[in-house]
Structure formats: C-alpha cells, structure tokens
Amino acid sequence: MLDKLQVIEDRYLELENLISDPSVIANMTEWQKHTKAHSRMTPIIVKFREYKEVRKGLADTLEMLDENLDDEMRSMAQAELNELKERNSQLEEEMRILLMPRDPNDEKSVIVEIRGGAGGDEAALFAGDLFRMYTRYADNRGWRTELLDSNASDLGGFKEVVFEIDGDGAYSRLKFESGVHRVQRVPETESSGRIHTSTVTVAVLPEAEEVDVAINNNDLRIDTYCASGAGGQHVNKTESAVRITHLPTGVVVQCQDEKSQLKNKEKCMRVLRAKLLELAQAEQHAEQAEVRKNQVGTGDRSERIRTYNFPQGRVTDHRIGLTLHKLDFVLNGDLDELIDALNTAAQSERMKQVD
Known part of the structure; x- marks a missing residue:
C-alpha cells in the first residue's frame, strides 16, 4: 500500500507543477483536467502525509522509550505511543478506503426523475416536496439546478418532474437516492384526520457527455406537440414540446418546459444521453443493474428505501436502519447525515467484497 501511495504522491506533486505552469494555464481545458485530478487526489494525500508524520512520531517515541527515563517521563512516552498507534491504525483504514x-x-x-407512485394526488404533492428537498440540497452545496420536464398535478406537486443538478461530485452524493420513498401523513384533503401512506419513485442518472454515448440521428424519431399544463390545459398553441424516441432501444424522453422547441430538443437530448449511458452500463454490469432496478421498484406501498413519517417527525432509511427525528430539516435539504451514512455503509460492503 505504501508503494502505491508514494506513486500517487509523486503524481500529485507533478500535477501541482502543471497547474501552475503558464503554458498549461493558457490551455483552459487541459488546466481544468489537471486541477480536477489534483483535487481528487488531495484527500488521500492529506491522509498519507499525516500517516508519515505519525510513523515518524512512533519511531521517535520508541527510541525515547529505549533510553533511561524516570517513571513520569516513561509513563508520558508510553501514553503518547498508545495514541500514535491508535491513530496509525485509523489512518491505515481510512487510506485503504480512499484507495x-x-x-x-x-x-x-446528475439527472433526477421523480414520479408519483401509489397515492394519487397525495403522491404528487410529496413528489413536489422531494423536488424542493433536492433543489435546496443542491443550493446548499453551490450546485446549479435546471428543470428539464414536468407534469404538474391539479392540486399542486408533480405527477412527474425531471431536472438536472450540475455540480462536481453530484452523482457520488445522490446516487443512493434512487428508489421508492414512502410518506406517511394526513393529506390536506383528508377531513377525518386519517394518516395515509403514499409513495414516490426517484431515479438518479449520471449525466452523459456526447463523448460517452454515440447517437445516430437516423435512430431517432422526433415528434413535436403543444405543451400542456395541469389538467391538460394547453399553455401555448405552438408545437414547442418535443418527444424523442430512440428506435433501437425504445427509450422515450420528452421536454416541454421551454417555450422554444430548440431548447426543449436540447434538453431532451441530455436526458436521452443519460438514459442510454445507464442502459449501456447496465448491460456491462447486469448484476448491479438488477440490484438498482429492485431498489427503484414499482412504486407499490410495500416497497421502500426510506419512510418520511410526519406525525412522528422522523425519517427512516430502511437499507441501513437509520432513523433521524429531524424531518423538517431533511425536507429543507439537510441531507448530509443520511448521505454520509449511506456512503459509509456502501464502503463497508465494498471492503467486505475485497476481503
């Protein structure tokens, strides 16, 4: 492991020189590539450098213990040695995960798709709640969001909504949000005060660049139609909405949020690329794709990855058995505690597979 870490540090130092080189800075594409690589390496390099300091401290302390020390000094040195050994073990584990x-x-x-499942209007209202939750989380992290397509319900919320979250590392933070989200609460339309259970499905797709997916224009069927709002009312009389069908796979995407047909087509193509990338990766990793498919499920009430219980003010993620009594904070975009726990659990599983 140490040899591998030293190679990484050597490359890290090389990148530091490159990103400060005027000739590289003049080429923005090249500079950004090196900067991103340098940034990705920083966490492991910080740990590695601390590890080397701890190892030096261990050697110095052991050498000190070999000398003639009075009882008080020996006791202090031994305590320091124990602390350094503990930190050494922690760092080795942390670096192993990072490697x-x-x-x-x-x-x-990412491109996020949220759709109402079981529960009708109440599911659509909760789809709107989740849309706000994710956009607020993105705002908190300084990421940009853009609405790609939506189908609003009569009472508010969305039957379905598709949007992009643009930011470095967005997929790493949000990929475990895919699945069925269950809500338990008294609907606004419920006069008797009974608690209803509804579901919403969430899919998180990594956005594909043009270089990731080659699309032949001859494989596309492009239809245009009038965009419509809630209840089927036409919001304009021009055929600005676009539906694209990828004939070889049968994948269909549509966008109607822009007044411009051209802009809707551009958005459609971004969603299509993401879906085709996911499809290609699913074929390469059939087993993982089946797990993910099972996570998203059908939207039935019995299927869920997470439950939002309003009467008790709690959120429970069933995959890791984590319950937080901070529902209001979570729905306002405070997702880091949940996401960190999911990432930690995933890392632990990966380590078991490596072992």
Whole structure:
C-alpha cells in the first residue's frame, strides 16, 4: 500500500507543477483536467502525509522509550505511543478506503426523475416536496439546478418532474437516492384526520457527455406537440414540446418546459444521453443493474428505501436502519447525515467484497 501511495504522491506533486505552469494555464481545458485530478487526489494525500508524520512520531517515541527515563517521563512516552498507534491504525483504514476503486460516474452531474407512485394526488404533492428537498440540497452545496420536464398535478406537486443538478461530485452524493420513498401523513384533503401512506419513485442518472454515448440521428424519431399544463390545459398553441424516441432501444424522453422547441430538443437530448449511458452500463454490469432496478421498484406501498413519517417527525432509511427525528430539516435539504451514512455503509460492503 505504501508503494502505491508514494506513486500517487509523486503524481500529485507533478500535477501541482502543471497547474501552475503558464503554458498549461493558457490551455483552459487541459488546466481544468489537471486541477480536477489534483483535487481528487488531495484527500488521500492529506491522509498519507499525516500517516508519515505519525510513523515518524512512533519511531521517535520508541527510541525515547529505549533510553533511561524516570517513571513520569516513561509513563508520558508510553501514553503518547498508545495514541500514535491508535491513530496509525485509523489512518491505515481510512487510506485503504480512499484507495478503493471509485465509481467512474462519481464526479458527474446528475439527472433526477421523480414520479408519483401509489397515492394519487397525495403522491404528487410529496413528489413536489422531494423536488424542493433536492433543489435546496443542491443550493446548499453551490450546485446549479435546471428543470428539464414536468407534469404538474391539479392540486399542486408533480405527477412527474425531471431536472438536472450540475455540480462536481453530484452523482457520488445522490446516487443512493434512487428508489421508492414512502410518506406517511394526513393529506390536506383528508377531513377525518386519517394518516395515509403514499409513495414516490426517484431515479438518479449520471449525466452523459456526447463523448460517452454515440447517437445516430437516423435512430431517432422526433415528434413535436403543444405543451400542456395541469389538467391538460394547453399553455401555448405552438408545437414547442418535443418527444424523442430512440428506435433501437425504445427509450422515450420528452421536454416541454421551454417555450422554444430548440431548447426543449436540447434538453431532451441530455436526458436521452443519460438514459442510454445507464442502459449501456447496465448491460456491462447486469448484476448491479438488477440490484438498482429492485431498489427503484414499482412504486407499490410495500416497497421502500426510506419512510418520511410526519406525525412522528422522523425519517427512516430502511437499507441501513437509520432513523433521524429531524424531518423538517431533511425536507429543507439537510441531507448530509443520511448521505454520509449511506456512503459509509456502501464502503463497508465494498471492503467486505475485497476481503
């Protein structure tokens, strides 16, 4: 492990020189590539450098213990040695995790699809709540969000909504949000005060660049139609909405949020690329794809990855058995505690597989 870490540090130092080189800075594409690589290496390098300091401290302390010390000094040295050994073990574990192969999509932006499942209008209202939750989380992290397509319900919320979250590492933070989200609360339309259970499905797709997916224009069927709002009312009389069908796979995407047909087509193509990338990766990793498919499920009430219980003010993630009594904070975009716990659990599982 140490040899591998030293190679990484050597490359890290090389990148530091490159990103400060005027000739590299003049080429913005090249400079950004090196900067991103340097940034990705920083966490492991910080740990490695601390590890080397701890190892030096261990050697110095052991050497001190070999000398003739009075009882008080020996006791202090022994206590320091124990602390250094404990930190040494922690760092070795942390570096081992950081050295594990990363998901190649982790640094990508994402396209998020939220759809109402079981529960009708109440499911649509909760789909709106989740849309706000994710956009607020993105705002908190300084990421940009853009609405790609939406189908509003009569009472508010969305039957479905598709949007992009643009930010470095967005996929690494949000990929475990895919699945069925269950809500338990008294609907606004419920006069008797009974608690209803509804579901919403969430899918998080890494955004694909044009270089990731080759699309032949001859494989596309492009239809245009009038965009419509809640209840089927036409919000304009021009055929600005766009539906694209990828004939070889049968994948269909549509966008109607822009007044411009051209802009809707551009958005459609971004969603299509993301879906085709996911499809290609699913074929390469059939087993993982089946797990993910099972996570998203059908939207039935019995299927869920997470429950939002309003009467008790709690959120429970069933995959890791974590319950937080901070529902209001979570729905306002405070997702880091949940996401950190999910990432830690995933890392532990990966380590078991390596072992």
